[in-house]
Amino acid sequence: xxxxxxxxxxxxxxxxxxxxxxxxxxxxxxxxxxxxxxxxxxxxxxxxxxxxxxxxxxxxxxxxxxxxxxxxxxxxxxxxxxxxxxxxxxxxxxxxxxxxxxxxxxxxxxxxxxxxxxxxxxxxxxxxxxxxxxxxxxxxxxxxxxxxxxxxxxxxxxxxxxxxxxxxxxxxxxxxxxxxxxxxxxxxxxxxxxxxxxxxxxxxxxxxxxxxxxxxxxxxxxxxxxxxxxxxxxxxxxxxxxxxxxxxxxxxxxxxxxxxxxxxxxxxxxxxxxxxxxxxxxxxxxxxxxxxxxxxxxxxxxxxxxxxxxxxxxxxxxxxxxxxxxxxxxxxxxxxxxxxxxxxxxxxxxxxxxxxxxxxxxxxxxxxxxxxxxxxxxxxxxxxxxxxxxxxxxxxxxxxxxxxxxxxxxxxxxxxxxxxxxxxxxxxxxxxxxxxxxxxxxxxxxxxxxxxxxxxxxxxxxxxxxxxxxxxxxxxxxxxxxxxxxxxxxxxxxxxxxxxxxxxxxxxxxxxxxxxxxxxxxxxxxxxxxxxxxxxxxxxxxxxxxxxxxxxxxxxxxxxxxxxxxxxxxxxxxxxxxxxxxxxxxxxxxxxxxxxxxxxxxxxxxxxxxxxxxxxxxxxxxxxxxxxxxxxxxxxxxxxxx
Ligand code: MIC
Ligand code: SF4
Numbered sequence: 001x002x003x004x005x006x007x008x009x010x011x012x013x014x015x016x017x018x019x020x021x022x023x024x025x026x027x028x029x030x031x032x033x034x035x036x037x038x039x040x041x042x043x044x045x046x047x048x049x050x051x052x053x054x055x056x057x058x059x060x061x062x063x064x065x066x067x068x069x070x071x072x073x074x075x076x077x078x079x080x081x082x083x084x085x086x087x088x089x090x091x092x093x094x095x096x097x098x099x100x101x102x103x104x105x106x107x108x109x110x111x112x113x114x115x116x117x118x119x120x121x122x123x124x125x126x127x128x129x130x131x132x133x134x135x136x137x138x139x140x141x142x143x144x145x146x147x148x149x150x151x152x153x154x155x156x157x158x159x160x161x162x163x164x165x166x167x168x169x170x171x172x173x174x175x176x177x178x179x180x181x182x183x184x185x186x187x188x189x190x191x192x193x194x195x196x197x198x199x200x201x202x203x204x205x206x207x208x209x210x211x212x213x214x215x216x217x218x219x220x221x222x223x224x225x226x227x228x229x230x231x232x233x234x235x236x237x238x239x240x241x242x243x244x245x246x247x248x249x250x251x252x253x254x255x256x257x258x259x260x261x262x263x264x265x266x267x268x269x270x271x272x273x274x275x276x277x278x279x280x281x282x283x284x285x286x287x288x289x290x291x292x293x294x295x296x297x298x299x300x301x302x303x304x305x306x307x308x309x310x311x312x313x314x315x316x317x318x319x320x321x322x323x324x325x326x327x328x329x330x331x332x333x334x335x336x337x338x339x340x341x342x343x344x345x346x347x348x349x350x351x352x353x354x355x356x357x358x359x360x361x362x363x364x365x366x367x368x369x370x371x372x373x374x375x376x377x378x379x380x381x382x383x384x385x386x387x388x389x390x391x392x393x394x395x396x397x398x399x400x401x402x403x404x405x406x407x408x409x410x411x412x413x414x415x416x417x418x419x420x421x422x423x424x425x426x427x428x429x430x431x432x433x434x435x436x437x438x439x440x441x442x443x444x445x446x447x448x449x450x451x452x453x454x455x456x457x458x459x460x461x462x463x464x465x466x467x468x469x470x471x472x473x474x475x476x477x478x479x480x481x482x483x484x485x486x487x488x489x490x491x492x493x494x495x496x497x498x499x500x501x502x503x504x505x506x507x508x509x510x511x512x513x514x515x516x517x518x519x520x521x522x523x524x525x526x527x528x529x530x531x532x533x534x535x536x537x538x539x540x541x542x543x544x545x546x547x548x549x550x551x552x553x554x555x556x557x558x559x560x561x562x563x564x565x566x567x568x569x570x571x572x573x574x575x576x577x578x579x580x581x582x583x584x585x586x587x588x589x590x591x592x593x594x595x596x597x598x599x600x601x602x603x604x605x606x607x608x609x610x611x612x613x614x615x616x617x618x619x620x621x622x623x624x625x626x627x628x629x630x631x632x633x634x635x636x637x638x639x640x641x642x
Contacts, residue, residue: 002249004156005225006191009131009246013114015148021155021255022189024622026148027131030113031058032140035100037065037361037485038118038538040077040493042137043084044455045635046144047446049642053089055146060091060108060436062100066489067356068363073490076449080493082437083447089439090144097435098329098355101125101297105208106331107433110242111226111234116143120215120537120561121297121378127208128233129226129246134215136539136565138634147638150624152560154191154220155255157182161198163263167420168412171206172299172376172396175213176268177260180278182217184476185531188560190255192222195248198262199224203425204233205301212298213378216275218534218559238431267412270394273382274476281399285411289374291367292317292404294397295326295353296360296377302332303423304376304397309341310421311401312348318407324365326353334430348404362386362486374400374409379535381478383505386486453494456543458570458633461600465551465572466592467523469585469610470514471507475529479541479562481506482533492540499544511548518549525591525608527582528555533562542569552593554608554617556582567625568634572596574606574617581615600626 003011011019016026032054034042039061046054061081066074078095085092093103100117101124109115111129115122118137125132135149143149159178165171178192192214199207207224214222224230226246234243267281294300294308305327317323325345327333333355336342345352359365360377366386367373373385373392380392393409402410473481484504491498503510514524526545532555533541542565553566554574563573572593576582589611593599599606600619608615621629631637 001253002251004158004193004252004254005129005246005248006131006154006156006193006223009112009114010153017153019153021153023153024150025153026150027114029056029116029143029149031108031115032056032144033060033062033100033104033115033117033122034137034140035065035119036063036077036081037489037492038137039081040452041455041539042118042141043081045138046088046141047084048455048635049141049145049638051145051642054144056144058091058108059089059144060093060104061085062093062103063095064099064356065361066363067095067354071490072449073451076451077493079447080449080452083442083444086437086439086442086444087446091439092437094435094437095356096330096354098331099297099300099357101212102300102328102332106237106329106429107436111230112244112246116140116149118537120535121212123214123221124208124212124297126211126221126223127204128230129224131221131223133221134537134561136537136561136568138539138568139564142634142638150622151220152189154189157190157192158254158257159192159194160196160257160259161194161262162196162259163198163261164201165262165265167417168398168415169265169267170396170398171202171209173265173268174260174262175210176270176278177265179216179270179276181258183276184216184218184274184534187218190219192217192219193248194222194224200229201262203303204230205303209298213275216378218531220560232425236426236428238428267396267399270380272391272393273380275379275394281409281411282413285409287409288372289321289403289407289409290371291322291373292400293324293359293365293373293375294400295324295328295358297328298378299376299397300326300328300332302335302426305332305336306339306341306423307421308397308401309336309344310423311398313344315348315405317349317404320407321404323350323404324353324359325350326358327355329355330435331429335426338430361489363489366390374403376400381480381535384480388505451494453496455635456495456547456569458546458636460632460636461570461597461630463596464592464594465523465596467525468517469527469587469589469591470524470550471503471510472527472585472587473506473529476531476534477528478535479533479538480535482541483538483544495543495547498540499547502544502548514548514550524548524550525552525554526550527585528553529582530556531559532557533559537561539565539568542566542571546571554615567621567628570629570633572606572619572629574608574619577616577618585610585615597630600629
């Protein structure tokens with residue numbers, strides 16, 4: 001049996017373990033990326049490792065999340081990043097240059113390479129045949145120091161695309177279909193590999209929309225092979241020399257094969273509040289819409305926005321719609337301006353935003369109370385938009401643009417097929433990397449404003465963990481629930497301050513009483529349902545609870561990045577052996593785990609004493625992760641090794 005494209009890349013980067021599904025493997029990382037909201041902490045941790053410069057082929061630091069600068073905090077963080085990056089050998093992409101994943105695809109991504117990013121949508125790079133994986137900032141810091149990245153060798157799910165999309169049906173509808181089929185649950189430890197004749201009809205930006213939003217499946221990553229379409233894209237970016245062909249062997253073996261006939265798809269929508277709550281647009285069209293927001297790392301490529309601009313040409317947005325457009329990168333922005341397409345957007349009444357995450361991360365453009373907002377991004381978790389009662393629907397740029405005109409959810413298939421603006425891929429993009437500052441170009445000392453704290457300190461695993469059940473939550477608790485972003489984003493570099501907002505929208509008292517308990521030596525456990533820690537890679541969803549004294553989370557299941565982050569910061573992620581025990585535990589009950597280090601060393605079984613009875617739990621962790629837990633976290637473990 002031959003290899004999938006995924007296994008070819010993994011095998012060529014393997015430094016530890018055997019490339020067999022389910023085994024822990026260590027792979028070398030060629031490239032890393034960070035963004036400012038996770039990057040400051042990642043770089044503070046890198047500094048704490050005492051390594052003079054990064055050891056990767058390429059490391060890039062993007063500023064795209066916290067660009068509003070409401071107060072000094074974000075500006076100070078950016079200055080820290082720029083000065084720190086120059087000193088340690090990291091490229092720095094300034095605010096305004098674009099969203100990390102879009103810019104990385106355009107300017108740096110390389111087929112066949114491995115990319116580790118401190119952002120869950122790093123798999124966007126899979127659109128050009130890379131193994132691109134999202135992780136916590138500390139894992140990225142270790143990779144920058146030359147350490148391998150450890151992961152479960154995935155089982156590869158093959159999605160074979162056949163046929164061609166009909167006019168007005170898009171790549172977004174493909175990934176929404178995949179989300180309908182696979183849902184956001186149960187895919188941990190898998191990679192999705194797209195093959196089949198249908199992929200030849202999809203350009204790199206369309207492929208990248210699909211791999212980007214693959215993050216919502218909970219898979220390790222998604223990828224397309226690197227073929228002539230990839231080559232053409234890289235050529236248009238003046239980077240043809242980065243191209244290599246990466247195709248699966250004709251007899252490649254896959255854990256599962258799913259066929260999707262592109263010609264049968266129709267426009268789809270992810271309804272509130274989960275990316276897998278999928279409906280056909282035809283079933284709910286006509287619904288009144290208050291806001292339309294086009295942008296984000298999922299759908300703000302030149303192709304997306306040129307299509308939108310052509311749809312809007314000589315037309316006006318509906319008076320009752322708040323209409324927002326944010327180009328994914330400065331390259332996209334400049335291309336739209338050069339081709340005159342920006343004029344159509346402006347004339348239509350769109351509010352043109354900076355090339356940044358913006359509305360997608362709840363940084364501005366919150367919808368009205370109970371407002372219906374159509375958005376082209378990838379997540380519609382409750383409250384993420386900044387309006388707790390907001391109803392976010394995820395759609396393609398085409399659906400969004402048509403709906404902005406009518407003020408109601410429009411079905412693109414109601415348009416004549418021959419009026420679909422088929423935008424060809426440009427033969428060459430405008431190349432201007434002047435907002436990407438190469439390393440070692442400045443001798444300025446590393447700037448540390450008052451918002452920059454110390455990297456978190458953790459203690460080696462204690463003998464007895466005793467305390468109270470601080471919170472019980474249900475299924476699908478996202479890292480947005482645990483550690484809100486939006487207006488709180490500016491505290492990402494300040495753990496004591498940011499910790500005040502842990503579970504702010506779930507239980508505003510949580511932070512206050514857990515911290516008080518910790519001062520008295522009482523630790524906290526959290527009880528959760530399925531898919532705990534879904535969504536963002538933000539390691540703050542582990543660091544800040546750890547700071548407050550959380551030492552244990554017992555859940556029915558965890559998402560990959562978050563459970564690794566918990567271990568990296570010395571918190572035990574335990575799984576109920578019997579899900580019925582979930583129903584027996586409540587907040588305020590006492591819990592205790594005795595003789596913890598020897599249990600963690602010994603095996604997977606961990607008995608937790610709750611209110612006088614024993615709840616049987618399992619710790620799924622590799623030998624290396626057990627050592628990390630014993631040392632009190634990855635930073636201590638790495639320092640010891642270095
Ligand atoms: C997101 O889309 O949720 C974010 C904001 O990009 C996060 C990273 C973060 O929380 O800083 C992600 O996807 O990992
Ligand atoms: Fe930024 Fe949104 Fe993409 Fe996250 S999903 S990187 S917040 S645009």
